[in-house]
Amino acid sequence: MAGLTRTIAQAVLGLSIGFSSTAQAPVSAPAPANPSDEESALRAFAAIHPIDVHVHVFKTDPAFQRMLEQLNLKLLNILVMDDTLSYRKRLQPQVDDALALVRSGRGHIALCTTFDPYSFSSDSFDADSIKQINRDFAQGAVAVKIWKNIGMEIKDSSGRYIMADDPKFEPIYKDIASHGKTLMTHLAEPDVAWGPPDAADPSWSYYQENPQWYVANRPGFPSKQSILQARDHILANNPRLRMVGVHLGSMERNLDNIADHFEKYPNFAIDTAARMEYLMLMPPENVRDFFIKYQDRILYGTDLDLLPDANVPDTLKDWQSTYARDWKFLATGEALSVGGKQVHGLNLPESVLQKIFRSNAIRWIPGL
Numbered sequence: 001m002a003g004l005t006r007t008i009a010q011a012v013l014g015l016s017i018g019f020s021s022t023a024q025a026p027v028s029a030p031a032p033a034n035p036s037d038e039e040s041a042l043r044a045f046a047a048i049h050p051i052d053v054h055v056h057v058f059k060t061d062p063a064f065q066r067m068l069e070q071l072n073l074k075l076l077n078i079l080v081m082d083d084t085l086s087y088r089k090r091l092q093p094q095v096d097d098a099l100a101l102v103r104s105g106r107g108h109i110a111l112c113t114t115f116d117p118y119s120f121s122s123d124s125f126d127a128d129s130i131k132q133i134n135r136d137f138a139q140g141a142v143a144v145k146i147w148k149n150i151g152m153e154i155k156d157s158s159g160r161y162i163m164a165d166d167p168k169f170e171p172i173y174k175d176i177a178s179h180g181k182t183l184m185t186h187l188a189e190p191d192v193a194w195g196p197p198d199a200a201d202p203s204w205s206y207y208q209e210n211p212q213w214y215v216a217n218r219p220g221f222p223s224k225q226s227i228l229q230a231r232d233h234i235l236a237n238n239p240r241l242r243m244v245g246v247h248l249g250s251m252e253r254n255l256d257n258i259a260d261h262f263e264k265y266p267n268f269a270i271d272t273a274a275r276m277e278y279l280m281l282m283p284p285e286n287v288r289d290f291f292i293k294y295q296d297r298i299l300y301g302t303d304l305d306l307l308p309d310a311n312v313p314d315t316l317k318d319w320q321s322t323y324a325r326d327w328k329f330l331a332t333g334e335a336l337s338v339g340g341k342q343v344h345g346l347n348l349p350e351s352v353l354q355k356i357f358r359s360n361a362i363r364w365i366p367g368l
């Protein structure tokens with residue numbers, strides 16, 4: 001019945017958004033995708049009214065807005081402070097731009113705000129941060145992000161890397177919980193950041209472009225384990241705080257470890273942002289079992305961005321091909337090519353897809 005509903009929804013959608021009517025790709029469509037194959041995946045994706053809980057959008061654009069409307073897509077736009085990038089260096093201009101984006105997005109864009117961790121050593125750090133996020137909540141922000149600069153970059157006045165379970169952060173977590181909002185945590189990095197160079201790792205190219213985050217062989221640098229343990233302390237200390245560990249909770253190579261966290265911390269969920277390829281390269285039966293068993297704890301996210309200087313048409317193509325690829329992997333049994341390898345889609349049940357692509361986001365991040 002659900003399948004039939006989807007077929008009808010697709011047919012209606014196909015008419016209303018003008019995808020070519022010859023786009024009914026057969027299930028056995030060969031990879032790499034031909035255009036009609038991608039259109040067919042996007043039509044099915046749109047029919048579920050998807051929510052992408054992890055994007056970084058820096059500008060309004062009519063073509064971008066049109067894409068959101070065509071795909072029935074809602075985004076959670078995540079702010080991050082990064083002192084190495086001019087457009088992420090200062091917080092308030094980012095908040096102002098992001099709120100303008102929410103207002104112009106006609107219900108398609110929500111805001112995940114952040115606070116300034118670089119002012120950690122200030123005496124008024126807690127008070128300032130809480131004031132900031134409460135003001136953003138009042139204007140509609142639905143979540144708060146903390147980022148890998150906590151644990152991997154910022155040091156306290158005695159020269160130690162600050163960790164996410166530092167008591168100075170605790171009043172902020174309590175404030176987020178008391179407002180019923182969600183904490184999104186990107187703490188630590190993929191294993192390869194601490195390991196030997198590995199061209200086969202899906203994240204390796206990132207470290208070639210961003211060597212500041214490649215920390216192997218740095219004496220005295222915090223271990224990945226110590227950074228994630230600090231994250232786990234937040235979960236244990238704040239059972240009423242909902243946390244989404246983004247990027248598969250930085251446990252991208254170990255589904256058992258993620259499962260242990262789900263069992264231990266009922267307030268913990270993950271998003272898939274920028275780590276889908278790790279899932280695609282694992283044995284598909286294991287990934288399928290994991291998605292079915294933990295169908296209430298996984299939120300769909302991509303980490304796609306629209307940067308201030310982006311070429312919009314190229315960026316939109318990138319967004320659409322990512323959505324089509326991810327849909328094919330999770331929702332169909334089709335073959336797709338990932339890093340030169342042929343992988344098969346998980347063909348997850350409709351009820352599970354509905355949760356991953358939509359309802360989990362609403363449940364874990366109320367206000368979306």
Ligand SMILES: [Zn+2]
Pocket residue numbers: 054056078273303
């Ligand atoms: Zn991100």
